[in-house]
Amino acid sequence: MKAGKVIAAIVGAFFALLALGVLIGGGALLIAQQTLQDDAGFFNSPSYRLDAGGYAIVVDEIDLASYPGDWWPSDVDATARLSVRAGNGSGVFVGIGRQEDVDEFLSGVAHSVVRQLGDRWDAVRLVDRAGGSVAGIPADAGIWSSSIQGEGEQILSWEPQRGRWAIVIMNADASERVSISAIASARIPILRPISIGLLVAGILLAAFASLLLIAATRSSVTPSQTGESPLDRGAFPTTVAGKLDEGLSPVLWLIKWFLVIPHCFMLAFLWAGFAILTFFAWIAILFTGRYPRGIFNFNVGVLRWTWRVGFYTYNALGTDRYPPFTLRDVDYPARFDVAYPERLSRGLALVKWWLLAIPHYIIVGLFTSGLYAWTMGSHATDNAATKVGGGLILILTIIAGFILMFTGRYPRGLFDLLMGLNRWALRLASYVALMHDEYPPFRLDMGGEEPSSSGKVK
Structure with missing residues (x-):
């Protein structure tokens, strides 16, 4: 990525985060006025x-x-x-x-x-x-x-x-x-004009951020021109791949949370842009049936970046190679891509990201934050011990880390299971981000590579 596009991406992500905060503030203020005020405005x-x-x-x-x-x-x-x-x-x-x-x-x-x-x-x-x-x-x-x-x-x-x-x-x-x-x-x-002013300012900031982010991700370069190996796609539009490195450090995983702080900082801005651009894409799909290509490339890049960081840290611990700071698909053990859809259903765009995805939300919630949710539901939050928890992915990854620490080996079966859990979650993420109309399957496709159309892992 050229220096100009890097600057555009950084500035665009900053303004996207700013716009998101302004929009949330203005929207919350307006909703509070509509729901909490009495007839006299008190x-x-x-x-x-x-x-x-x-x-x-x-x-x-x-x-x-x-x-x-x-x-x-x-x-x-x-x-x-x-x-x-x-x-x-x-x-x-x-x-x-x-x-x-x-x-x-x-x-x-x-x-x-x-x-x-x-x-x-x-x-x-x-x-x-x-x-x-x-x-x-x-x-x-x-x-x-x-x-x-x-x-x-x-x-x-x-x-x-x-x-x-x-x-x-x-x-x-x-x-x-x-x-x-x-x-x-x-x-x-004066709260009403303030809330309206915040919403207008947020929309203008979001539009400016969107232009910068789209400009930063426009590219005419193909993977073959960059020397990157093409991804083996499966039957599903979303491709999630991960290669388990040999010779992983037994103790590096203990400090990876600290090493990825710069990535977390960048992703906070990028996800703000993701949220804003997904909304604009939703509007475009409703009117045209198409997902704007520039927005699509950026949003896929954010999911790809997030997957690389997760694969390096506590979603898999599959590699000790530090994740690159780029939205593009590059040579890295963790790969992610989504096939660009030529047409999308306008009707599905209204319901798939919330109503149709509810069963998957429940399942993926258990993968990512299930134990904490269950302790919240049991009214046990006054006990500090019950507040410490996480989803199945985090727990299995920590188990893999301790096995690696004491044996020097990462169990292949455990890695394949983690890949299946992450693949399920990322398929859902691409679906609710409106990137395709194919409903995510209710199955655990384990292994580092996507299964072929016949259902066998390649």
């Missing part, structure tokens, strides 16, 4: 039950850009709301004031400070402060930026301002023992 907390034996319940240290130099969006329209209902049926007072004024007002007064709010009523934690009674009713204190009192549900609305604030909840007559239920709410209208 985000609402759960209802909290607060009971205190003193004269007040305080939510203190609400710091809104109180320090010099702190940025504060003074032109942003925002509203905070607190809905409070007295649990004992009496009148309730709710006020918000400057922290220093509230501290002075409650100095020497028995009250409780909120220190924890969970998603359940029993997750609330109050810290009691000793003291005596309050002097006078709270409504006459003259320190409130906003306040309200009365019987039944009381709703305090307040436009946030710069400073340190505290919320005080008391009985309206300043009597002892405060018992209330409360819901906190916030309305920030």
Whole structure:
């Protein structure tokens, strides 16, 4: 790959990762507005039950850009709301004031400070402060930026301002023992234009990244011109091959996780590009029935790169040769390719990547992360020992590593089994990435090479 294409691939992958983050952020923000806001545009907390034996319940240290130099969006329209209902049926007072004024007002007064709010009523934690009674009713204190009192549900609305604030909840007559239920709410209208702006920016970044990535993978060079041996294809469009090297180091596998950190860094960017380009390919298939060749080459290259790294490390430990930093098919013990489809079904593109692939997702999930998933399902995650686990591929690879360490040999049968498991997973990956319409078979084709159309390993 020429230097210009390398630079285009790196820059494109960076912008793809950036675009993916921006799109996820904008989409999540927009979904939150659609699903979590009420009819008035407020985000609402759960209802909290607060009971205190003193004269007040305080939510203190609400710091809104109180320090010099702190940025504060003074032109942003925002509203905070607190809905409070007295649990004992009496009148309730709710006020918000400057922290220093509230501290002075409650100095020497028995009250409780909120220190924890969970998603359940029993997750609330109050810290009691000793003291005596309050002097006078709270409504006459003259320190409130906003306040309200009365019987039944009381709703305090307040436009946030710069400073340190505290919320005080008391009985309206300043009597002892405060018992209330409360819901906190916030309305920030600017969130909608922000989310739309993020989505637009993400789409533009994704388009720019796609152009760079497609340009980086365009090539008129054939394998015969590069001296690479052609892959022996099987009956399935996806070809997964691996050659077990002789003389593997008994201990190198212990540090391969560290050696591939540069590859993991690169793959994080490349997979962001993969996700974005697959979406664009999906749109193209729906309208044209064709998978854009430039996107196809890039996505196959990402899967190929991932397979080489996995073959070197903890998907197989099949070689000690360090994986090359390239998307192209080069001379390496692990090979991967997908036959380019001339036409693809528009209808299958709508369902094959999620609905049709569900049975395979379950099976491949056991290969890659099954034990962790099962411990999660058994509600045993509070036990640290049950959190340590992995899929069948990882477990078998670690077993192979220990056998190699103590005997100096890699059992051929175990390698063939690992190749079959990885082949199944990669066939599924190419299918759900829309690269072909052929449904992955429910069989374990073991061995380093693809089986022929007759089902025999070549």
